[in-house]
Amino acid sequence: MKAIANKVVLITGAGSGIGKSIAELFAKQGAHLMLSDIRYNNIEEVAKEIKNKGGLVSCYPADISKLQDVESLIDYTLSKYKSIDVLVNNAGIMDDFAPVEDVSDESWEKIIGVNLNGPFFTCRAIVKIFKEQKSGVIINIASIAGLTGGRAGLAYTVSKHGLIGLTKSIAYQYAGTGLKCNAIAPGGVETNIMHDVEPNPFGYSRMNAGAGNMPEAGTPDDIAELALFLASAKSGFINGAVMVADGGWTAY
Numbered sequence: 001m002k003a004i005a006n007k008v009v010l011i012t013g014a015g016s017g018i019g020k021s022i023a024e025l026f027a028k029q030g031a032h033l034m035l036s037d038i039r040y041n042n043i044e045e046v047a048k049e050i051k052n053k054g055g056l057v058s059c060y061p062a063d064i065s066k067l068q069d070v071e072s073l074i075d076y077t078l079s080k081y082k083s084i085d086v087l088v089n090n091a092g093i094m095d096d097f098a099p100v101e102d103v104s105d106e107s108w109e110k111i112i113g114v115n116l117n118g119p120f121f122t123c124r125a126i127v128k129i130f131k132e133q134k135s136g137v138i139i140n141i142a143s144i145a146g147l148t149g150g151r152a153g154l155a156y157t158v159s160k161h162g163l164i165g166l167t168k169s170i171a172y173q174y175a176g177t178g179l180k181c182n183a184i185a186p187g188g189v190e191t192n193i194m195h196d197v198e199p200n201p202f203g204y205s206r207m208n209a210g211a212g213n214m215p216e217a218g219t220p221d222d223i224a225e226l227a228l229f230l231a232s233a234k235s236g237f238i239n240g241a242v243m244v245a246d247g248g249w250t251a252y
């Protein structure tokens with residue numbers, strides 16, 4: 001029996017890296033997928049590959065930091081599949097490692113907009129649906145930067161701490177309603193997240209001072225396997241948890 005057969009799963013940021021791996025693994029496990037990303041071409045490509053292998057998948061473009069896009073995405077998913085069983089808040093962007101004094105208003109708003117406002121918008125909408133269904137799973141892709149102070153710049157660190165707070169508050173307040181909400185905190189993973197980053201020299205050197213202890217980077221598939229566990233019935237008693245997957249980096 002497949003772990004999440006016929007479950008409707010909405011994944012944000014599904015066009016690359018961790019989100020793409022989650023989409024591919026969940027498709028193999030029988031999920032009915034709604035892939036979303038700000039870059040539509042990328043999710044179309046992922047969806048094409050999944051369809052070629054017999055998966056059930058649809059895609060919809062959305063900038064997760066825009067409330068209107070999120071509302072349209074949820075409406076479209078419901079019109080397509082009638083329900084949503086699992087939400088994976090994966091879309092996210094890295095900052096430039098800047099310390100507090102160098103964070104521009106524009107950068108703060110962008111990072112908080114995508115990494116924290118986006119998951120807030122999706123969670124607020126989805127919890128209403130999950131309450132009616134009396135079931136539902138939220139998986140928030142946070143980061144070890146949400147548990148520590150030295151793995152990114154100020155804005156990213158704050159956004160991921162906030163995402164962990166969002167996770168715990170939802171988990172606690174809706175415990176016993178059939179809803180579970182957990183976070184994954186990856187360490188370094190080989191993806192495209194660093195693609196456009198121009199590092200702030202001071203912040204980057206502070207971050208790198210601890211990077212010598214970093215084990216090899218993980219793969220997006222490492223994180224997808226954990227997401228599958230959290231989406232499946234096997235993790236039924238896990239709620240409000242932050243599951244670290246960093247090869248031991250924060251164990252030091």
Ligand code: NAD
Pocket residue numbers: 012013014015016017018019036037038039042062063064065089090091092093094114141142143144185186187188189190191192193194
């Ligand atoms: P990635 O850049 O490969 O993928 C991120 C995806 O999010 C991209 O497809 C991008 O187009 C999409 N996206 C960006 N802004 C968006 C927006 N406004 N609306 C919708 N989609 C948007 O990076 P990744 O490493 O796969 O990142 C996935 C998640 O994992 C992020 O939340 C990231 O913070 C988290 N994470 C990554 C690492 C790592 O080392 N790669 C470590 C810890 C946490």
